[in-house]
């Protein structure tokens with residue numbers, strides 16, 4: 713092992729969709745793509761291009777019509793979500809409303825909440841890491857939107873799976889809070905080295921923490937590459953057009969906001 717890498721765990725698993733096809737009844741989606749182990753990949757693309765479906769196929773919430781899903785080289789296509797080495801955080805509704813912060817996080821260790829001392833220690837550590845210490849007994853409704861997403865992240869930390877799927881988890885937060893959350897993801901990734909796939913509509917989010925970009929268009933992978941190349945203008949035409957359009961949308965949103 714080269715010098716300097718010994719302390720950084722590389723526990724992330726590679727994720728591969730091998731000619732995976734899927735359909736909700738109309739146009740088929742076909743994914744043939746590799747996600748590098750232990751990297752952060754931003755999944756981008758226009759609305760309806762298949763980003764959430766791609767994550768759902770990896771997590772096992774949707775099953776391919778044909779093709780295989782491989783995680784760490786193992787074929788998990790027939791495995792239910794609970795047996796796959798992944799955790800997923802959604803845009804909202806990640807928490808059980810009637811359970812406390814501590815219990816919601818504890819579910820990441822034991823679905824029956826029969827928690828050992830080691831589990832309790834892990835939960836306390838994750839709450840500390842996500843800035844939630846002192847809020848253990850609160851219910852989700854007693855938290856802000858950002859805090860609720862932190863609880864979901866804390867649960868991911870105690871599960872400690874090699875693959876983390878994020879489906880726009882910070883989309884409803886304001887820009888400053890979103891940046892804080894992205895920085896938290898990047899810091900946790902630096903500590904643990906898991907594979908992170910995150911869906912985002914915001915090019916600035918991808919630029920902030922993405923190492924790779926997978927760009928979807930119309931149900932297929934239209935382009936893949938290193939984030940720095942994509943954002944240095946060397947990205948494919950389809951990506952540049954999309955980012956240009958997003959930037960124009962952001963400017964018009966800004967203008968509309970100032971008018972009101």
Ligand SMILES: Nc1ncnc2c1ncn2[C@@H]1O[C@H](COP(=O)(O)OP(=O)(O)OP(=O)(O)O)[C@@H](O)[C@H]1O
Nearest residue numbers: 736737757758759760761762763764765766913928
């Ligand atoms: N439950 C469903 N039933 C039928 N069609 C669906 C369902 N979920 C998604 N679709 C369709 O499948 C396609 C891909 O949807 P998907 O949600 O994966 O796209 P997306 O890129 O995540 O979109 P967005 O950015 O708007 O969240 C779209 O055409 C969508 O209308």
